[in-house]
Amino acid sequence: MTTTPHSDWSDFDNVPGSPGTAAAPPPPPRRRRTGLAAAVLATSLVVGGGAGLGGAALWDATHEETATSQQNAASTTATVADQGDISAVAGSVESVAQDVLPSVVKIDVTGEQGSGSGSGIILTSDGLILTNNHVVESAAGGAGSLSVSFADGSSADAEVLGTDPLTDTAVIRATDVSDLQAAAIGKSANLGVGEGVVAIGSPFGLDATVTSGIVSALDRPVNVGSDEEGNSTTYPAIQTDAAINPGNSGGPLVDMTGAVVGINSSIRTAASGSGQSGSIGLGFAIPIDEVMPIVDQMAAGETPTHARLGIRISDAASGAGIEEVTAGSTAADAGISQGDVITAIDDQRITGADSLVATIRSYRPGDSATLTWQRDGEEQQAEVVLDSDATQD
Secondary structure (H helix, E strand, O other): EEEOOOOOOEOOOOOOOOOOOOOOOOOOOOOOOOOOOOHHHOOOOOOOOOOOOOOHHHHHHOOOHHHHHOOOOOOOOOOOOOOOOOOOOOOOOOHHHHHHHHHEEEEEEEOOOOOEEEEEEEEOOEEEEEEEEHHHHHHHHHHOOOEOOOOOEEEEEEEEEEEEOOOOOEEEEEEEOOOOOEEOOHHHHHOOOOOOEEEEEEEOOOEEEEEEEEEEEEEEEEEEEEOOOEEEEEEEEEOOOOOOOOOOOOOEEEOOOEEEEEEEEEEEOOOOOOOOOOOOOOOOEEEEHHHHHHHHHOOOOOOOOOOOOOOEEEOOOOOEEEEEEEOHHEEEEEEEEOOEEEEEEEEEEOOOHHHHHHHHOOOOOOOEEEEEEEEEEEEEEEEEEEEEEEHOO
16 A cells, blocks of 8 residues: 655654563554544654753852851751662552563664664563664665663664564564563553653653653654655554653653553654754654564564555545555455545554554454545545455556
8 A cells, every 4th residue: 555655743852862571472463543643743853953961050050049048047956868779669660660661671773774772662571672774774784783771771683573664663682682671562452541651762862751741632644754665654653751762762661560552753842944843742652452463573594464444545525535546455345446435444544645554553454444535526435355465456
């Protein structure tokens, strides 16, 4: 499936610059949740802008203590509280951070386009790590080198096992490591808007950084570009106000049990120009349910596959307009023709090209779905079995 990339979205740029085995991930849901977001935000997304320092020093220099007003006050001595060894409360941000930090790594990349860094999630005790494709793509195919830094201060070289530009995911393996603490994999389908979440990663190269917030929205269609064949990198994102910045890419978004529910991947900023900018509370993560089957394929050395309708689309007034239908495809078998407008898949409303691509990306080849489309003002429906892009010519 192809579509014109939406220029408002971008993934993170690379930023210059631990110990157990998780239980097997649960199978992904075969049907998607309801409530795909109606539209993509209109403000521009620009990743950039360095982090500023010196605020505390400025405050100290311009706010001198006025002791004269206290000269006649009685002298007192502050009581020093002995807090002792206070344990983190279960379900708190502190508790989540303690549980998850050992399973998050910093990834340093050196490639033909220079050096950079991102984050990653430990999947197995012997060094399998999940990250974003855009973090490691410059080192794929032996074009560069990777180094992984763990929470205990140790580091190891790593190699790229597989990349998937369409979901912006990649799997790498750290070499000669053992007894790493694998992350617990949760279910993004269980998330609710307003639920607390924690993001962990290496923003601007600052490893082991923890931020927290809530789930701001679910199934937000995010388009961050396209591959060499014009297929768009679009996914139904988890939107969060947890501070996410360049360098957080590939790190986990976790729920308050410490289970990974998303992969932090893109942000929207209010900045203009080409300089890097930071978070304004609009961060986006790839739902973990959608990518675990693809992660399994990459880990096994297989080429990732994706569900496919076999159409070329564009935005339409009430959905996704059909520009072209591939002969023999799922869409052709369903009776869809050029000029039709797809308005829903199952019970999810389709509002444009991005929302259709994002919705299809949440299915797997062989899944069934009900397509609804408009033709000459009349609604039509068909039950289809989604094809695989592995079978395309």
